[in-house]
Amino acid sequence: MSLPVALPSPETEPGHRLDFLLVADMVEPGSRVLDVGCGDGSLLALLRDSKGVDGRGIEISREGVNACLAKGLPVIQGDADTDLADYPDDAFDYVILSQTIQATRRPKAVLEHLLRIGRRAIVSFPNFGHWRVRCELGFRGRMPVTENLPYSWYDTPNIHFCTIRDFVEMCGEVGAQMDKAVALNAGGKPMRVSLPWWVWNLLGEQGVFLLKRR
Helix, strand or coil, X not given: CCCCCCCCCCCCCCCCCHHHHHHHHHCCCCCEEEEECCCCCHHHHHHHHHHCCEEEEEECCHHHHHHHHHCCCCEEECCHHHHHHHCCCCCEEEEEEECCHXXXXXXXXXXXXXXXXXXXXXXXXXXXXXXXXXHHHXXXXXXXXXXXXXXXXXXXXXXCCCCHHHHHHHHHHCCEEEEEEEXXXXXXCECCCCCCHHHHHHHCCEEEEEEEEC
């Protein structure tokens, strides 16, 4: 399956992760945004300050919620696996799930809720098909520990590892249309648009996707 045209590389801003800047480039100014699994609120704060969004967040950890509230962000404690069902259809222009889908118990159901709640969904995740991960498993026989997968097997919050190819196939199963997609290499830079999807799957450390319902 071929991937859609990728976004151009955004301008680097000090203090912000490149994947956050890519997500911000996908969001229209003044939009209504729900950030699911928002962590300490860094992405939500970036969207508020740079795009003037009407942002809300949901975060499972009390520490994360407290950090968000300290930034003046309207965030509640909740679980993506259980609490997204309470949100009405088309409640937001964008629903964001950044580096979180692999930590959910039911990723397919979570993605379906994102597409129901938001007119657009933005999903980013670490690519378990990256060549370093494959080498760690294939040659060393060990679960990989990398910059994007920094946990040991016994304390990782990630329970459903997926590759870029896996995610593309799941998008087809739930009827999601991919408007834009970006694969980031080991240096955190977007890979060339002309590369075929299987190269993204082998060399991309992260994927960032902008989705909508068909």
